[in-house]
Amino acid sequence: MLTFLGFSMIVVFMYLIMSKRLSAFSALTVVPIVFALLGGFTDLGPMMMKGLETIAPTAIMIIFAILYFGVLIDTGLFDPLVAKIIKMVGGDPLKIVMGTAVLSLIVALDGDGTITYLIVVTAFLPLYNRLGMNKLILACIPALAMGIMNLTPWGGPAVQATAAVKADVTDLLLPLIPSMIAGTIWILGVSYFLGRRERKRLGVINIDTEFNNEIAAALDVGMDASIKRPKLFWFNLVLTLLLLTALVLGFLPLPALFMIGFAIVMIVNYPNLQDQKERLHAHAGNILTVVSMIFAAGIFTGIIDGTGIVKAMADTLIAVIPDALGPKLTVIVALISMPFTFFMANAPFYFGIIPIMSETAAHFGIPPLEIGQASLLGQPLHLLSPLQGSIYVLVGLLGIDIGDHIRFAAKYAIGTALVMTIVAVLFGILSI
Numbered sequence: 001m002l003t004f005l006g007f008s009m010i011v012v013f014m015y016l017i018m019s020k021r022l023s024a025f026s027a028l029t030v031v032p033i034v035f036a037l038l039g040g041f042t043d044l045g046p047m048m049m050k051g052l053e054t055i056a057p058t059a060i061m062i063i064f065a066i067l068y069f070g071v072l073i074d075t076g077l078f079d080p081l082v083a084k085i086i087k088m089v090g091g092d093p094l095k096i097v098m099g100t101a102v103l104s105l106i107v108a109l110d111g112d113g114t115i116t117y118l119i120v121v122t123a124f125l126p127l128y129n130r131l132g133m134n135k136l137i138l139a140c141i142p143a144l145a146m147g148i149m150n151l152t153p154w155g156g157p158a159v160q161a162t163a164a165v166k167a168d169v170t171d172l173l174l175p176l177i178p179s180m181i182a183g184t185i186w187i188l189g190v191s192y193f194l195g196r197r198e199r200k201r202l203g204v205i206n207i208d209t210e211f212n213n214e215i216a217a218a219l220d221v222g223m224d225a226s227i228k229r230p231k232l233f234w235f236n237l238v239l240t241l242l243l244l245t246a247l248v249l250g251f252l253p254l255p256a257l258f259m260i261g262f263a264i265v266m267i268v269n270y271p272n273l274q275d276q277k278e279r280l281h282a283h284a285g286n287i288l289t290v291v292s293m294i295f296a297a298g299i300f301t302g303i304i305d306g307t308g309i310v311k312a313m314a315d316t317l318i319a320v321i322p323d324a325l326g327p328k329l330t331v332i333v334a335l336i337s338m339p340f341t342f343f344m345a346n347a348p349f350y351f352g353i354i355p356i357m358s359e360t361a362a363h364f365g366i367p368p369l370e371i372g373q374a375s376l377l378g379q380p381l382h383l384l385s386p387l388q389g390s391i392y393v394l395v396g397l398l399g400i401d402i403g404d405h406i407r408f409a410a411k412y413a414i415g416t417a418l419v420m421t422i423v424a425v426l427f428g429i430l431s432i
Contacts, residue, residue, distance in 0.1 A: 002039065002312035009035040009309070010352045024347040028296035032303040041307050051302020052295060055163050057255050059294045063287050064258035065154030068243075068265060070283040073115060075269050076228035077236050078107055086123060091205035093133055097141065097195030100124050101188055104142040108149035113383065113390030116149075117142055121397040131205050135398045137194050140409035143394065144190065144416055147380030148183040151176060153247070153254055157341075157379050160350035163297045165358045165372035170250055172372050175429045179377065179420040186419045190412050227279070229269045239265060293347065300351050313356045326364035330374040330430040333357055334421045337378030338414065342385045350375065366431060374430055380416035384409055 013031045016022040022030070036044055072078075085103050089095040100120060108116045120142045128138050151158055153169045162169045229236070243261045246252060252260075270276050304310045325332070333354075340349045354375050358368040384391065384406050395402045424430045 002307070002309050003316045005035050005039050006304070006309040006313040006356075009304075010313075010356075013352055025292050025296045028293065028300045028347065028351060032300050035309075036303050036307050039307060039309070041303075044303060044306075047302045047306030048299045049302070050306065051298040051300070053298075054166060054301070055294055055298035057253065058159055058162055058169060059291050059298075060255040061169065061258055062154055062159055062294060063291055064255065064262045066287050067280070067283055068258055068262045069109070069154070071262070071265050071269065071279055072236055072240065073119075074227045074279060074282070075232060075236055075265075076230055077233065077240075078119060079228070079230070080233060081106065086127070089127070091127075091131060093131060093198035093202050093204070094192070094195035096124065096127055096131070096133065097137055097191045097198060098188070100138060100141045101145065101191035104145035105149065105184060105187070108142070108145045109152065113146045113150070113393075116146055117390060117394040117397060121394070125398065131202055133198050133202065135400055136405060136408040137198065139394055139398055139400060139405045140194075140412060141187070141191055143383045143391070143405075143409055144187045144380060144412055146390075147383045147413060147416055148180050148187070148420075150379050150383065151180060151376050154258075157346055157350070157376055157382070159294055160297065160346055161354065161372040161375050163294065163301060164350045164354040164375070165368040166301070167369045167372055169254060170247075172369060175427070176373055176376065176420075176424065178427050179423045179429070182423040183380070183416050183420045186416050190415070227270075227275075232269055235268060236265065297347075297351055301355065304355065310355045310359050313359070326361075327366070328432055329357065329361045329364060329366055330370045331421065331425065331432050333361075333371055334374040334377040334417075334424070334430060337375050338381045338417050339378075341378050341382035346382065370430060373424065374421075377421045377424060378417050380413040380420070381410065384413055 009031060012035075013027050016027045016031065033044060036047075041047075081103065085099045089099040103123065104116060104120050107119045121138060124138055125135075127133070128135055150156070151173065153159075153173055158169060158173055161167075162172055165172075239261065243257060246257055247254060251257070266276050266279065270279055337349070340353065354371060357375075358371040361371050362368060391402065391405070395405055421430070425432050
């Protein structure tokens with residue numbers, strides 16, 4: 001009965017999200033409660049609280065990571081970088097595409113696709129238009145960059161994978177750094193290939209100083225100069241580098257690191273209390289959207305664990321999976337994560353499928369942590385999914401068709417995911 005309830009719950013859960021009958025938050029909260037009650041489980045309070053307690057540190061980390069990077073963007077930390085890259089690339093299509101990649105990879109560090117696309121497209125679109133370059137390249141490169149940088153500890157997929165397999169986010173992601181580096185090199189290689197092709201097609205064109213000034217002016221459109229802090233550029237940069245170093249070294253738990261970092265960056269950049277309130281209000285919407293879903297995920301995982309539903313479903317899968325395939329489950333999960341996260345939202349994949357795969361893998365001696373890591377390797381293709389909201393910001397800014405964008409970028413995104421998976425296997429992160 002539990003197995004039937006479990007698979008029925010997953011089907012209903014995925015249908016409600018995919019058909020947009022319910023938001024991810026509502027489905028994560030309501031669906032497991034309804035099915036648990038149908039199964040005769042009435043004492044759900046302790047299960048939900050256990051799930052919430054498990055997820056709380058991750059939610060805290062997300063809150064302050066979003067605030068930290070959001071405030072840094074407000075201060076204009078990336079403005080000099082954008083100006084420098086624009087000046088360096090000139091009228092050479094190869095340099096322009098490579099510059100697009102470098103800026104995308106750096107700006108995408110905050111894990112927010114919308115902000116990344118806004119900054120990169122605003123900076124480079126005038127150049128692409130002036131030289132007659134293919135705008136699909138300007139759509140492709142930032143999307144590929146987001147596919148890697150989306151794996152940062154404060155990125156949505158990393159948080160969801162962490163919740164799904166009940167792991168520490170640092171333990172989950174640090175072993176994936178070689179894969180992320182390999183994916184970055186792949187993107188730079190793709191950028192070089194596309195840039196050379198554009199240079200061969202268009203040649204190198206001289207760009208005058210006046211045009212560079214026009215681009216600089218375009219970057220300032222819609223930006224509130226009063227919140228920028230150019231004089232604190234070096235302080236903000238050094239603080240961020242120290243924070244990221246402490247993160248990698250595990251100097252303090254991630255929630256504590258980002259709380260301390262955010263407190264410092266706010267006090268130094270916006271000492272006035274009213275300014276601090278305005279910065280908090282400016283980023284509150286993003287925080288509420290992400291964190292509410294994280295807490296809902298805590299309820300979801302708490303109930304399916306406490307009722308034994310996930311174990312029953314895993315036992316069924318164990319019975320049908322051939323013994324020969326059992327040890328290869330991590331690679332299988334890495335490969336299926338590409339189509340699954342393309343054709344469905346992250347929430348049903350990470351909270352509906354990954355807990356079952358994790359429980360199943362445990363019977364073959366595979367730690368849940370490895371399943372969580374494997375599940376993240378398909379993210380490069382997910383960033384091209386029509387279910388991904390930021391993709392509409394990207395194609396809207398460029399005025400291109402979403403179908404053209406997906407067809408152009410999909411092969412490079414699949415290549416990124418495969419490179420990351422191969423490196424994960426070679427480094428022993430994924431067992432085979």
